Amino acid sequence: MHQNKNQNKNKQHIPVLLEAVLQYVDPQSGESYLDLTAGYGGHAQAILERVGSLTSAVLVDRDQNATTFLREMFKDSAVDIRQQDFLSASRDLLAEGQKFDLILADLGTSSPHLNEGQRGFAIKVDGPLDMRMDQSQELTADTIVNSYSKAAIVDILRRYGEEPKAVSIANAIVAARPITQTGELATIVAKAWPGYHRVHPATRTFQALRIAVNDELNLLQQSLPLWFKLLKPNGRIAVISFHSLEDRMVKQALSDVAGDRYDAEFTLLTKHPVTASPSELVHNPRARSAKLRAAVKIKKKGNLNANTGKKKLPRLQDSRSRGLVG
Numbered sequence: 001m002h003q004n005k006n007q008n009k010n011k012q013h014i015p016v017l018l019e020a021v022l023q024y025v026d027p028q029s030g031e032s033y034l035d036l037t038a039g040y041g042g043h044a045q046a047i048l049e050r051v052g053s054l055t056s057a058v059l060v061d062r063d064q065n066a067t068t069f070l071r072e073m074f075k076d077s078a079v080d081i082r083q084q085d086f087l088s089a090s091r092d093l094l095a096e097g098q099k100f101d102l103i104l105a106d107l108g109t110s111s112p113h114l115n116e117g118q119r120g121f122a123i124k125v126d127g128p129l130d131m132r133m134d135q136s137q138e139l140t141a142d143t144i145v146n147s148y149s150k151a152a153i154v155d156i157l158r159r160y161g162e163e164p165k166a167v168s169i170a171n172a173i174v175a176a177r178p179i180t181q182t183g184e185l186a187t188i189v190a191k192a193w194p195g196y197h198r199v200h201p202a203t204r205t206f207q208a209l210r211i212a213v214n215d216e217l218n219l220l221q222q223s224l225p226l227w228f229k230l231l232k233p234n235g236r237i238a239v240i241s242f243h244s245l246e247d248r249m250v251k252q253a254l255s256d257v258a259g260d261r262y263d264a265e266f267t268l269l270t271k272h273p274v275t276a277s278p279s280e281l282v283h284n285p286r287a288r289s290a291k292l293r294a295a296v297k298i299k300k301k302g303n304l305n306a307n308t309g310k311k312k313l314p315r316l317q318d319s320r321s322r323g324l325v326g
Contacts, residue, residue, distance in 0.1 A: 015042030024294040031101035032056035126183035161208030
């Protein structure tokens with residue numbers, strides 16, 4: 001793999017659950033790899049080092065900064081890098097007849113987005129109300145905050161943020177218009193939640209706006225069945241989610257195609273979602289919300305004795321062992 005000093009930039013984004021990804025996806029020499037949210041290449045670099053061949057790797061991200069970084073990271077190699085949302089990329093790859101041994105989707109927001117105020121994702125770093133993953137699209141958080149009706153904002157906060165105080169927050173937003181900066185919005189939302197909070201009280205509001213701006217759940221719902229089709233027999237898929245809305249969607253989609261049924265096309269590799277270990281949380285606190293679910297595509301629909309993985313995987317910490325419900 002091509003290495004250069006610019007690869008040090010990806011240290012600002014530490015890939016979450018990397019050990020778990022490598023154990024469950026289990027990359028083998030010569031296998032093909034599709035990364036649907038490649039970001040700054042943390043997972044991709046580790047997987048491709050084990051795969052060895054770069055000629056059958058496709059890295060997708062809708063963010064121009066990320067794909068620019070990836071093209072520099074993998075320059076002079078045959079890696080196929082595409083600036084697209086993962087639904088568009090999945091449709092194109094299916095139309096091209098491509099299939100993969102390994103598929104990964106990390107649905108989280110990259111650390112550079114959260115650390116740089118100008119993209120509008122950060123709560124604690126001031127910047128414009130943007131929140132676009134694809135900077136070429138028109139809809140921004142500013143549009144929603146300053147032009148949507150109160151009822152529409154309430155719906156977004158409830159639907160995508162599961163925000164208990166959606167009405168109070170929507171009232172405060174409408175009363176304070178125009179709001180142009182993330183810092184202003186965070187302060188307004190925090191007033192609806194007085195007192196000390198371990199997690200910033202605007203977290204659910206920012207999540208809801210980001211999901212609405214980028215149509216994240218709709219894209220995920222449409223993409224999951226396509227990802228299953230893009231896997232070769234014995235291929236492994238891993239999806240990392242960061243909030244309950246995503247995780248429920250991934251869990252349901254896997255349940256629909258896996259299980260001890262005669263018509264099952266997949267076998268679950270993770271009965272419960274895998275979460276970060278205490279040691280990972282020490283050096284990467286943003287992994288605290290990450291949940292990984294993985295499955296393997298069996299050789300033939302209806303064959304419950306098909307190969308369900310290349311080797312027995314070691315037991316990893318899952319949410320049941322931590323007192324959570326899968």
